[in-house]
Amino acid sequence: MTPEEEDINRQPVIDMEISSLVLSGSPRQAGADLIHVEAMAAVQQELPPIVVHRPTMRVIDGTHRIQAAIRRGENTITGRFFDGTEDEAFVLSVWLNVSHGLPLALADRKRAAERIALSHPQWSDRRVAAVTGISPGTVADIRRRMTGGSAPASSRIGQDGRVRPLDCSAGRLLAGQLMTENPNLSLRQVAKAAAISPETARDVRNRLLSGAELVPSRRGRDAAQPAAKGRGRDRHTLNLVRTGERHEPMIDRAVVIKRLMGDPALRYTDTGRNLLRLLSLHAHWAKEWETMVDNVPPHCTDVVADLARQFADLWADFATRVPGHRVAS
Incomplete structure (x- = not known):
């Protein structure tokens, strides 16, 4: 709100x-x-x-x-x-x-x-x-x-009310220096110190790990994507909040779910309310996704990743079975 x-x-x-x-x-x-x-x-x-x-x-x-x-x-x-x-x-x-x-x-x-x-x-x-x-x-x-x-x-001025420079090259370089000198700093700590967003800090870390330039070229958004792999996992697929590969206009998930919550066909049935609760949980925690990814204990990563894949498969199956919905081939 x-x-x-x-x-x-x-x-x-x-x-x-x-x-x-x-x-x-x-x-x-x-x-x-x-x-x-x-x-x-x-x-x-x-x-x-x-x-x-x-x-x-x-x-x-x-x-x-x-x-x-x-x-x-x-x-x-x-x-x-x-x-x-x-x-x-x-x-x-x-x-x-x-x-x-x-x-x-x-x-x-x-x-x-x-x-x-x-x-x-x-x-x-x-x-x-x-x-x-x-x-x-x-x-x-x-x-x-x-x-x-x-x-x-x-x-x-960003969505959080903070003023950020449009050219964050200096912030990227500073973030790289901070990560090199103190690898234990969290992404949020680096982002705050370098006056960049946590997502930019994540990109800087991925570029450090892959050996790419910390400041991407201005040829387009896709130029920044090859550096999205790190820690043995495809980080490109983990970012559920935003992605550079979508070219179609996309309404914010929270906006869509809020609209669905006003639909009487969903609000006034038990199954509809259960569905809204599940969708709302995803929308609520999407803002904390990066923090959760960064703070999964090392001894739990395999189990958590496996569960995430299983739940993703359940949602994918759900999407194919929704009446009237066609899944792109």
């Missing part, structure tokens, strides 16, 4: 006159989906509160709920107010529409990323990607197209 969502959830839920609300300015360019509206209107229980930008009365989240309420013949709807700027309201609108309910179309997410990159130029590609549900590489392509190849900023 974002800080903005936490602030909204602390706001009181009040009845709002539907006639007083502004529905324009949504990141959903095609407008409301009539089938989704009809499905919501048919639900007998009260709809969740909408979110409204208090200064403009523009609806941030809940257009479909409003249309469903109108279908029911209602004049009011419950909602909460958000008091940020219009740019902040748009970011929040995109995030909420990506994280639950009917997902935004890819074209809508790309347009939203373009607007957010303009209004928040200090944000990193990953931070914009996390909000819009597209890959960081796609955000980078959008930025390059917008700037026409002009010089980028020297640093940006």
Whole structure:
């Protein structure tokens, strides 16, 4: 949950006159989906509160709920107010529409990323990607197209709120020096000392082990991949959080699972709730994956690796047996 969502959830839920609300300015360019509206209107229980930008009365989240309420013949709807700027309201609108309910179309997410990159130029590609549900590489392509190849900023703010340089060559070299002088340092300790991300620190360690250059060439992301092997295992396959081999836009797993948790077909059945619990566990611990990998006791590595492969096989079998799902050959 974002800080903005936490602030909204602390706001009181009040009845709002539907006639007083502004529905324009949504990141959903095609407008409301009539089938989704009809499905919501048919639900007998009260709809969740909408979110409204208090200064403009523009609806941030809940257009479909409003249309469903109108279908029911209602004049009011419950909602909460958000008091940020219009740019902040748009970011929040995109995030909420990506994280639950009917997902935004890819074209809508790309347009939203373009607007957010303009209004928040200090944000990193990953931070914009996390909000819009597209890959960081796609955000980078959008930025390059917008700037026409002009010089980028020297640093940006990441998802964790920390400022990091775009060129981390010096940080990579320092990390390599620290690892050489003190091999017992953890990746997080090295990352903090060198002002780089833990994943960059991991790449530096892999490059040290393979004898590759610590600073990768700028020919593309794939140039950094040959160094992904270390400690006798293919580290390329261990990184479940991100990979350089995906070229299709990918919505963050936590975002997808949060959307699934709002689906009545899953929420209100025992098997659906069990499935959501399993998926949520994976999403929750994904952020700690690197730490867990680094801290598996040496005497447990074979057993843990074998169990991980067995569970992976179970999920792969599950994926092939889901009705209507086709596995790429």
